[in-house]
Amino acid sequence: MINPEKSFKTWWDNIILIATIIVAFETPLMLVFKIPIQGKYLIFSLVITLIYSADIIINFNTGIRNNGEMLLDRGEAASRYIRGWFWPDILAAVPFELIFIATPVFGLNRIFRIFKIIRLFKLMRISQTLNKFKTKNIINPSIFRMFILVFWILIATHFIACGWLFMMDYPKTMSMFDSYLKAYYWTATTVTTLGYGDLTPQTNGQMIYATFIMITGAGMYGFVIGNIANLIANIDIAKAQYREKMEKINTFMKYRNIPHELQLKINDYYNYLWESRRGYDENSVLSDLPIPLKTDVSLFLNKEIIEKVPIFKGATGNFIKDIILHLEPIVFTPNDYIVKKGDMGTDMFFISKGSVDVVSEDGNIVYATLTSGQFFGEIALLLSSPRTASIRSNSYCDLYRLDKSTFEHVLHRYPEFETDIKVLAEKRKAELQNGI
Numbered sequence: 001m002i003n004p005e006k007s008f009k010t011w012w013d014n015i016i017l018i019a020t021i022i023v024a025f026e027t028p029l030m031l032v033f034k035i036p037i038q039g040k041y042l043i044f045s046l047v048i049t050l051i052y053s054a055d056i057i058i059n060f061n062t063g064i065r066n067n068g069e070m071l072l073d074r075g076e077a078a079s080r081y082i083r084g085w086f087w088p089d090i091l092a093a094v095p096f097e098l099i100f101i102a103t104p105v106f107g108l109n110r111i112f113r114i115f116k117i118i119r120l121f122k123l124m125r126i127s128q129t130l131n132k133f134k135t136k137n138i139i140n141p142s143i144f145r146m147f148i149l150v151f152w153i154l155i156a157t158h159f160i161a162c163g164w165l166f167m168m169d170y171p172k173t174m175s176m177f178d179s180y181l182k183a184y185y186w187t188a189t190t191v192t193t194l195g196y197g198d199l200t201p202q203t204n205g206q207m208i209y210a211t212f213i214m215i216t217g218a219g220m221y222g223f224v225i226g227n228i229a230n231l232i233a234n235i236d237i238a239k240a241q242y243r244e245k246m247e248k249i250n251t252f253m254k255y256r257n258i259p260h261e262l263q264l265k266i267n268d269y270y271n272y273l274w275e276s277r278r279g280y281d282e283n284s285v286l287s288d289l290p291i292p293l294k295t296d297v298s299l300f301l302n303k304e305i306i307e308k309v310p311i312f313k314g315a316t317g318n319f320i321k322d323i324i325l326h327l328e329p330i331v332f333t334p335n336d337y338i339v340k341k342g343d344m345g346t347d348m349f350f351i352s353k354g355s356v357d358v359v360s361e362d363g364n365i366v367y368a369t370l371t372s373g374q375f376f377g378e379i380a381l382l383l384s385s386p387r388t389a390s391i392r393s394n395s396y397c398d399l400y401r402l403d404k405s406t407f408e409h410v411l412h413r414y415p416e417f418e419t420d421i422k423v424l425a426e427k428r429k430a431e432l433q434n435g436i
């Protein structure tokens, strides 16, 4: 059985995609220009029949994903295929060219020719393949959706233009290119509701066709414009949301006469959030995930801090997992007091980016400077005592906060961590007492 998620099937789907796009453009042209199916056209048609037939065989032997589980059972996969895409696939694979060869009488050949259009059923299949590209995340999903929209517009307008050619019966003296160009121009002016009126229907049939296209075309145009506006607005949804948020905040600050200096500081803060994490609040983005998945994502996102903090480095996987889900990212602006001497402590902090000073209550004496990979705020939690010093940020600081209950839980479960942290806390306390 073929695994649908492996590269062979992906390649095969891409071949079907290319073949179907060519068929979608070629089939209506062959019909309206009444090109006999012989020579190179016959060979092309046979190749397509062969590819489409091989596709049916491959699909019968391809596993399917059911409720998140890969089913590689031939019977089950085949029965599902027969209940689903088998019918459009089999219709597209009918060897029409062989029927044309077998019906040389001109009249019959002409009648059968119309059946070739059945091949276009295969178009229904390719949206699946196109959608697979989306999950690969190669380009922005909105830009990708825009490409898909343009693709379907090109196919639809090509069909309408071919329909117009069929109705118009342009003189044989006019070249195929000229007549197609005229028909496509008519389609474009009609579908976009411009309607210059330079190409007009003459017969009743043409008039009915033109009316039908005008009515459906106007709807199609509206749909396309609506979609494009929506897609453009969503190209950078994070940026759009950030801009909206900033507008709200700035309007509020102006309305409440917040001092100019403070306004600048707030803008600077949001700017930093945008620069450092595109305005995303990681916790809320991941809040819907089940715990195991959330742990995996958190481990990946917090890889840096795990590698930076020495006491995490040699720790067991379980310890890291226990702690990681409870680390809350938090940002401080320069000169913020993160911890005030004498306050009761409820959290400790790990520094991911930036640096802080350990200072006296009035902020005049600097005892130590802590940087990326170091932590602070553990003494108050260990001893359930007031903070022994104040902590002031020197720059923008990306910290991770760990709350007291998780800290105690971790201490209880992992005695080696308790020993490490206690040793450091004692050393720091002694240094403080010695006035270093």
Ligand code: CMP
Pocket (backbone or CB within 6 Å): 339, 345, 358, 367, 368, 370, 375, 376, 377, 378, 379, 380, 381, 386, 387, 388, 389, 390, 391, 427, 428, 429, 431, 432
């Ligand atoms: P805590 O007392 O909770 O709050 C202030 C924090 O400053 C303290 O925990 C320690 O984490 C940190 N701290 C105190 N003294 C020093 C020092 N000498 N060197 C580094 N950090 C210190």
